[in-house]
Amino acid sequence: MLWLDLGNTRLKYWLTDDIGQIVAHDAKQHLQAPAELLMGLTDRFERYAPDFIGISSVLGDDLNMKVSETLSRLNIPFKFVHVDADYPLMKSAYNDEQLGCDRWLQMLGAVDRTKRQCVIGCGTAVTIDLIDHAEHLGGYIFPSIYLQRESLFSGTKQITISNGTFDSVGQGITTQDAVHRGILLSIVGAINEISTRHPNFEIIMTGGDAAIIAQHINRPVRLRDDLLLNGLARYFDHNKQA
Numbered sequence: 001m002l003w004l005d006l007g008n009t010r011l012k013y014w015l016t017d018d019i020g021q022i023v024a025h026d027a028k029q030h031l032q033a034p035a036e037l038l039m040g041l042t043d044r045f046e047r048y049a050p051d052f053i054g055i056s057s058v059l060g061d062d063l064n065m066k067v068s069e070t071l072s073r074l075n076i077p078f079k080f081v082h083v084d085a086d087y088p089l090m091k092s093a094y095n096d097e098q099l100g101c102d103r104w105l106q107m108l109g110a111v112d113r114t115k116r117q118c119v120i121g122c123g124t125a126v127t128i129d130l131i132d133h134a135e136h137l138g139g140y141i142f143p144s145i146y147l148q149r150e151s152l153f154s155g156t157k158q159i160t161i162s163n164g165t166f167d168s169v170g171q172g173i174t175t176q177d178a179v180h181r182g183i184l185l186s187i188v189g190a191i192n193e194i195s196t197r198h199p200n201f202e203i204i205m206t207g208g209d210a211a212i213i214a215q216h217i218n219r220p221v222r223l224r225d226d227l228l229l230n231g232l233a234r235y236f237d238h239n240k241q242a
């Protein structure tokens, strides 16, 4: 099988064999041209001859259409995931016409009926979702540390910071440090506040920036880079049986 995750910044793919083992995977920036990026990957995909392609995309109809056109040339059946608030594995209180399918799949990949869970996706946006014994209660959306830096850069005259590392939440005494530390604290502080409000929820983090953020959380965090893939596999496995 070939699994695709089209996020706002990166395209991720995984090729798996008959028993679900990953035989190849990668993550690449798509620069809003995922179809063109996929075109360049088709040779690699064809070599593994997957019999099905399962897709998570938060890129919207126009880009999804272009992706479909590119994938059609492979002559391999493919399907996009559709969010369903009434799904057997997890019910959701969220408006399912709006809920991003990457958020939903990350939750499906993590959900455990015996637990209370807080699933945090650290991608282009940071999403925080609360699940109580397989019931999605709702969540929060924040701009990522990079989007926050870009908004300061573009919305102010004197802040011209466009690079540097996010490695501390202590107060800064230079613009560079104040910007990076303030931004990181906005996300870390929010997660710590949610963790205080929901002490019995296990904290699970995934996505490109999970490791950077997790270091500053004042409770044990489970880092899982397999959530979305796991959610895709659960979704299509279930749909096959249905």
Ligand SMILES: Nc1ncnc2c1ncn2[C@@H]1O[C@H](COP(=O)(O)OP(=O)(O)O)[C@@H](O)[C@H]1O
Binding pocket: 006, 007, 008, 009, 010, 011, 027, 122, 123, 124, 125, 146, 147, 206, 207, 208, 209
């Ligand atoms: N301006 C930037 N500079 C450096 N890295 C960035 C920038 N914007 C995004 N990234 C990186 O892109 C990655 C996006 O994470 P990912 O989980 O793939 O998100 P998405 O699913 O939204 O594409 C993160 O690892 C982040 O560090």
Ligand SMILES: CC(C)(COP(=O)(O)O)[C@@H](O)C(=O)NCCC(=O)O
Binding pocket: 007, 008, 009, 058, 098, 099, 100, 101, 102, 103, 121, 122, 123, 124, 125, 126, 127, 141
């Ligand atoms: C919140 C998101 C932007 C996160 O996307 P990502 O950072 O993974 O690229 C995406 O899940 C999305 O566009 N969601 C739709 C809005 C919602 O979930 O309510």
Ligand SMILES: [K+]
Binding pocket: 008
């Ligand atoms: K967006």
